[in-house]
Amino acid sequence: MSKQAQHWEKTRGLLMVTLAIWFVFSIGIFLFGAEMNEVTGPFGYPLTYWFTCQGSLGIFVILIFWFANRQEKIDEEFGFSERGDD
């Protein structure tokens, strides 16, 4: 398999993991919204309420930075990373 195809395979793998985490916190947990809200979450808020106010939102921020770092590592591994620091 060519270097490019391997790079793309890894990139696709990372996409799947990223989308899976995204799915859980944007859709998955809200299937059980009513049940989860009975539980007390961080800082004492009802759990589902906390996810809609802060939890899911914060997780998305972290997820994107994590994704960007992983993708950079993949690019470096195959020598596809760009020069220049930003």
Next chain:
Amino acid sequence: MIKGNFIDNLPKVYGIYTGGFLAFIIIMAIAEQMGMSAKAIGICFVAFTVAIYAIIGYLSRTAQADAYYVAGRQVPTVFNGMATAADWMSGASFVAMAGGIYFKGYGYMALLVGWTGGYVLVASLLAPYLRKFGCYTVPDFIGTRYGGNLSRLMAVIVLTVASFTYVTAQINATGTIASVALDIPFQYAVYVGLISILLCSMLGGMRGVTWTQVAQYIVLIIAYLLPVFWISNKIGAGFFPHFMLADEVSRIAELEAQFGFVKNSAENLKEVPKGLAGITKAHSAVNATPWAFISLALAMMMGTASLPHVMMRYFTTPSVKAARKSVGWSLFFIFLLYSSAPMLATLSKLALIDPSLPTGIIGKSVSEVQAIDWYQNWNQANLMFISDFNGNGTVELNEFFMGGKAVVLATPEIAGLPYVISGLVAAGGMAAAMSTADGLILAIANALSHDLYYKIIDPKAETAKRLVVARVLLVVIGFAGATIAAMEIQGILGSVIWAFDFAMSGLFFPLVLGVWWKRANREGAIAGMALGLISGAGYLIWVRNGGSGFLGITQLTFGIFGSAVSLVSMVVVSLITAEPNAATQKMVDEVRVPSGKSILGKQH
């Protein structure tokens, strides 16, 4: 002035700017103590900030195509994040979101999740690849990836429909704020708002818009966070509201149980002025079915990834790597405001309904409440209303009505903050609406000037002529938007949500599959865009005219139907027609590799 080392000096420049703005707030506060009138403070806030944006817009003037269309592709990640956040957070986010949460609770918070979760899709599926492509506009990608004028034209049509739906709402919002702050009639205020918007974008295009949006973000985030923290401290709810309002949230639930949600008769509700609502839904309980919540969140997420004015912000970063990081920063800056909106809604609701707080009005006598200053002000502005339906002389939970905007606009006054805060909030709302309107008008004008005029009608046009056309279109679109906004056809929030649905119906799958599915071809993309947009719009019209809808898809989530049709038609048509030629397939391979030259040249 804005050249070369300007980029290196950005932190310093915006640091001084932020300091200057804070000093301005303090000066206004002192002026208020010395007897400056509320009206004069409001005018100063709006006039001062708009003048600054206009100066930035003037300093960013340019005669180069790549500066005009993509800010020279040298915007650093963090600053692009701020600009995107301002671009993204519209008048609706700023003025209406806390109000929506206040009235509708959980069901409405699907928008919070949707308008942030979409960025994960932007970062992972699209932004870095479109940046690698090196396009100026979103239709530029569609037109080059799939080839042919028809696919480009279809993308321009979808973009225009979605963005135009959105922009009228934003011009409407600038008009509303300008008319209140400057005390002029709405029909004129709309044009004052429009001229302010055009001052930022006309001379400098994307470059001007970028640097004004950063300035606007700083104003709007200060204007949102300062009152939230202040109110929280003032009513003793905790010095850091985000982590400390659990007791307040459970207190509201307790009060809701105590008062109960009494349903008003239709006859009683006729008395209530249009646009005002009472509290009828629980604050923190789950009050919507999973599908109602998820479908709205999903529509907003896919819409986020398809809206061109957001996508084109990532064309301005120096590299593909920077584009990815920049999406993270964008969402971080958006998070600062979005995570505060529910806190503001909580504080506002508690301040109003808790009888044990001095500001609480439930349980007080009707005449006492009618005598309160702020009640009279906001009643006059048609944003508050009480009526003694049961005739017992006291205000009940079901007898108090408020407009959605009042949560952001009136809470500082209710909590007893000085008027300078209200002036600040007006400036923040103006910044939010202006920055979004600028991004949208520019997205439409650029698509028409670059894709329709230059690429389709006159490919030999000189740069100077192209930029004149771009600017003329900017003004024309702005005026068309303002004219429609002045007619006040629909509410701000409703049309914003429709814009997301239109965008996802027509553009989501053609964009995503363009990168991720090599087999996608021109015929498939055209079918996907055309049938997606037509079926989405058709569904909306059907439901609006009394259609029953299906699968729980409402007029707010019609994009789910539109994009499903788009996906199916795109895949089917692609598979029954010939696969893309070798050159196109090679191009897709190139896009997938972050390093190396962009597909389209620097000047194209």
